[in-house]
Structures are given as C-alpha cells and as structure tokens.
Amino acid sequence: MSKISIHVFIDRQNKNTNIELYKNSTVADLLKKLDINPVTVIVSRNNELILEEEKLGNNDGIKILSVISGG
Numbered sequence: 001m002s003k004i005s006i007h008v009f010i011d012r013q014n015k016n017t018n019i020e021l022y023k024n025s026t027v028a029d030l031l032k033k034l035d036i037n038p039v040t041v042i043v044s045r046n047n048e049l050i051l052e053e054e055k056l057g058n059n060d061g062i063k064i065l066s067v068i069s070g071g
Contacts, residue, residue, distance in 0.1 A: 004058040006030060012041075012066045021056065028052040030062065040067055 002023045008030070009016050021029055027050055031038050043050055044063045056062070 004056065004060075006056055007059065007061045008034075009061075009063045010034070010036075011064065023058075025056050026052060027054050027056065027062075030056060031064075034064070036064065041065060042067060 003020045004023050004025065006019045006021060007016070008019050019030065019033060021033065027043050028038065031041070031043070031052070038052055041064050043052075044065065045054075045056075045060055
C-alpha cells in the first residue's frame with residue numbers, strides 16, 4: 001500500500017514534523033499515530049477546521065492546536 005507524507009505543526013510541543021501515513025488515511029489516523037486524544041485538539045488544513053473523518057492528501061500542511069477551556 002502506498003504512503004503519503006504529511007507536514008504537521010503541533011502547537012502543544014511547538015514543533016514541526018513530517019509524518020508518513022498510508023494513502024486514504026484520515027485525521028483520526030494521524031492523531032492516533034501521534035498518540036493525541038482527539039477531544040483535546042482542533043485540526044486545521046489551509047486555515048480551515050477539518051473533522052476526524054477528513055481524508056488527508058500527500059504534502060498536506062496540518063496544524064494541531066490544543067483546546068483550552070476554563071472554568
């Protein structure tokens with residue numbers, strides 16, 4: 001099965017990284033690979049929020065932003 005390369009910025013770690021995933025992988029697959037709980041973050045591609053079910057494409061630029069809640 002072929003692979004794709006995703007450019008990822010993770011704000012919690014202030015880090016840019018490249019991740020290899022299988023073609024037709026979703027945001028949920030990416031978060032699982034990075035061991036990130038999906039309820040603790042929002043994910044964007046090209047400054048637009050995307051859902052866990054969204055398929056990722058080769059060379060996508062993804063930002064994973066921590067959700068901050070207060071009480």
